[in-house]
Structures are given as C-alpha cells and as structure tokens.
Amino acid sequence: LYQALSRCGANGWCARFVERHRAALNFTALVLGYVLYLIVGAGIFSAIELPYEQELRQELKDARSEFLNASPCVDEARLEKLLARVLEASNYGVTVHWNDSDQNWDFISSLFFTSTVLTTTGYGHTVPLSDEGKAFCIFYSLFGIPVTLLFLSAVVQRIMVFVTRQPITYFHRRWAMSKSVLALIHATCLGILLTLLFLIIPSWIFVTMEKDWNFLESVYFCFISLTTIGLGDYVPGSTHNKQGRPHPHLYRLGITVYLLVGLICVLVMLETCCELPHMRRLRQRFYNEKY
C-alpha cells in the first residue's frame, strides 16, 4: 500500500492520471464552479432584495387598505376584480389611466418589438395578445433568429478586420512588439472606448430624455439591453412622463438603431477578447482535445 501511495508522486500513476484527464478535471471544476457561482449569486440577491420586497408588499397593502377606508362604499371583491383586470392588461403592456394616445402596436413600436425579439433581448413590455400573434411570433423567430445570427456574425467578421486584426498587425510591424502583449493593450483600449461610447454617453442621454431615470438606472438599462438580458423593467419611451418629448416615434427608432449597433459592438468586443492568446489557452484547457 505504502509503495502504491509513494508512486503517486511526480511520475506515478496518479500524476499520469491527472495529466491524462487534465481537460476532464478542468471541465468538472468549471461545472462545479459555475453551479457555485449561481448559488452564491442567488444567496446575495435574496439577502439584498428580500427586505425591499417585503417593504414594497407592506406599502402596497397599506395603500389598498387606505383606499378602502377612504371609500366606504367600495365592495372589496369588486376592487379585487378591477385590480386583477388592470394587472392582466398591464402584463400585455396595456394601461388605460395614463397617456392614452399612443399605442404599443403602431408600426414603429412593432419594429422595435421585432428587433428586440430577433436579437433575443425581448423586454416583454409589449407582448402578442392574440393566439395568431403568438403563433406568428414563434414562426417569425424560428427563421429570424438564425438569420440574425448570420447577419451579426457577418457584420462582426467585417468589423473585426478593421478594428482588431489590421491595427494589431500594423503596430506589430511598426513597433516590433510581441503580438500577445499588443493584443492585450488593444483589447483594453477598445474596451474603454466602447464602454464610453455605448454605455456612458447613451446613459447620459437617457438621463436627460427619461425624466424619472437616474444615472444608475440608465447604465442598468443600457447594460441589461446590450447583454440581451432585457429584463424590461426600464424601457425608454414607456414611462408615464411623456410630456416634453417631441418625437416619440423618432426616439423609439433611434433606440432600435442604438440597440442593434451597440449589440454589434459588444460582439466585436467579445470576439476581440476571445482572440486574445490568453483566452484561447484558457478555453483550450476545458476542451476535449482529442476531437
């Protein structure tokens, strides 16, 4: 036994086992690490948000009982029914008691909807109401999403040539620096530039355009949109403070273009990072090298 254990040294079967299955072990570590990351994140979110949720729930209860006290003639069941109606309609993006004039399904808003669905952002601030709409949505994205992927990858491939490969080759020739270091510097500079252009400046614009968004909320919206998470809790042009915005359609069209261009830039940045020699080596570690 002792001999068997002692052989598990630098040249023993144990080391050889590790060596042979390095990719598999790394992969297992990645899976476990990922599950752990999910669990830790869930714990932190729960710890941060649970008190706020309870507070909001209590406030809502208070508002409701206050309303019922102030209006003694109201039948509670009737109020419940109205609230259920209002909430169901709001789930489909329809509210009646604010600015009534603008629609969720006029042409420009539909264009905004289609572009957010095809980029898989899908805010859900407006959703198809009818069965036909739902069926068409499935059919439309079934073809549309692969085409979007093809479109985005072709655009990104073309941009990559001018933004990443040519500059690195140029400076590599000019300064005779190592390509690996140059790629790292280039990725950092590009990251800073794109963050400024597509996160900080648009957030500033949103702070001035949307009256009830602060800077954090604007950054949150841009980030959640450009990563295609699209939670839909903040959607420009759908808050109830619409006065003072002269061209709502132009504004929504502008946002559609911003989201598409921004997504392309995020993908260019992602591709630039993936092409870093460090990243390639990192990825290789988890891959099954036999195939």
Next chain:
Amino acid sequence: LYQALSRCGANGWCARFVERHRAALNFTALVLGYVLYLIVGAGIFSAIELPYEQELRQELKDARSEFLNASPCVDEARLEKLLARVLEASNYGVTVHWNDSDQNWDFISSLFFTSTVLTTTGYGHTVPLSDEGKAFCIFYSLFGIPVTLLFLSAVVQRIMVFVTRQPITYFHRRWAMSKSVLALIHATCLGILLTLLFLIIPSWIFVTMEKDWNFLESVYFCFISLTTIGLGDYVPGSTHNKQGRPHPHLYRLGITVYLLVGLICVLVMLETCCELPHMRRLRQRFYNEKY
C-alpha cells in the same frame, strides 16, 4: 458606349466586378434583406395585434368606469393613485391581492433569477428593486455571462463529439455514404428528436401543471425561453392559480434545470446545423475572404 456595354457580358469588366466583389455584394444583400425582414415582420405584428390592443384598452376602460359607477363614493384621483401604485409594484413582480404567502426573492426564486439572467433569458417577472440590487446585477452578469458562455461552449463541445461527430463518422464508415448527405440526415433526425424531447413533451407537462395555459401558450413559453428571448408574459409558477401544486420550490428548481439543459440542446442543434457543409458554404458567401 455600345461596345462598353456589350463587354459587360460573361467575360467583361462588369462580370469581373461582380466576381471580385461577390462577398461584398452578398453581404449588402444580406443587410438589406435583414432590414426588409424586420420591416415586414413589424407590419404583420402591427396588423395582427393592433385590433386586439384596442379591444383590450376598451375593455379596461369599461371595467374602470363600471367600477366607478358602482361605487359612487370613490374619488377618481384616489383610484388613479392606487392603480399607479399597484402597477408600479407589479412592474417589480410584487402583487398583494393574490396568494400572499410566497416570495419572489426566497433562495430558490433567486436561483431561478440568477440562472435566467446569466443565460441572458431575463424574464423580468422579478427584477431587483433596490439600487444595490441593480448595481450587483450589473457586476454579477459582467463576470457571469462570459463564464456562462465558456461553460456552455465547453459543455456543447463535449456533447457534440458524442452526438454529432462520432455518429456521422461511424455511419460514414459503415454505410459508405457521402458525409454531406449523412450530416443532413443526422441533423434532421436530431432536430426532430430534440423538438420532441424539449418542446413537445415539456409543453404537455406545462399544460397539466399550469391550470390556465393551453398547449399553444405552453409551446410559446418553451420556445421563447429556449431561444433566450424570455418575454416573461408566461412564467411557470407565477400565475394566480397556485392551489393544487404541492412543491412550488421543487417545481421552480425543475424548471431551472430544464431551461439550462434545454438551452444546451438548442446550442448543440445550432452547432450541428453550422457544421453542415451546406451551411458552411452559405456562411462563406457573406464573409470577407481576404482575412
């Protein structure tokens, strides 16, 4: 002039221009076609949904005025205020007047939230309420999404070996068929199998689990989730018909696992399609081949 035009034949400069810039012309056609696809889709959605939206809006107005007629003591401004409160809270996923006992930010629900954010599905049925929560959400996804991409691509690469490359090689040797035809047959079979396993059967299960979903709505939910659009109009376990479901936490955990595994299968299917010789040629057409 005539001579110049006549030279624009099979061997003229025009044909040579087309030949030389074929990738660029294809790319332009792709961009224009994509924009057209967006516009046509927007038009169809607008045509389908606008009447339903107006109907829902009218129904909501009627419900509101009916309530006001039945309760003469109600101050309209006060009702508006209550409705605004209720809608704002519902935007954060908090409703008070239904089943009060379960929370949006208990541990399992938070786990569901983190997994949907990291896979960029982001239903938005619950969203961070507090500024800390929003900031943590940005920070968490900034690291989490690249890790998720790495995790998914490593898993998909491993699965691809067993599901696609080995079977094709095996049948290629055994039946001596062309690899191109085999790959096409294999992709079709795999597509049918995965559709059955991850779209049709789960939809059936959801029809029995969620009392107010019909089959189209279940398919719609599965499709919108597995493509990571995540509109969030249908989220299992968050409807108001909760009686008769014995283990809500287990149910939500099961859905989390289903969504992760289903996403992996969608990615395997996508990768299988991308590796088809036909698809490779198609992609090559739009790429700038010089680099």
